[in-house]
Amino acid sequence: MRGAVCRLASLGHDVAVQAVQAESRRLPSGIALRVANYEDASVLKRALADIDDMVLISSDGDASAVMRHHANALEAATATNSRHIAFTSIVDTDECLRLS
16 A cells, blocks of 8 residues: 555555554655544545545455445445546455355
């Protein structure tokens, strides 16, 4: 994630990073931190306010939790009118097949 953040900032983009805890990330200067949790859709909506383009980096955990996290993030992005969403990963396919 740090590489993507630094690259986007170096290209002149305004960048904000969402993290679960403010203390959990050391960010380069000029990068905004927004604290939110994938489980709390209302907090995610506040964190994504004024975000035009979002890079969604997959959460971690069991497949059902990860899919719920992604759904919450996409719902929040849609509710806040994000124009573009880039997604970096998918849920482990073996886990998805076991859920079927």
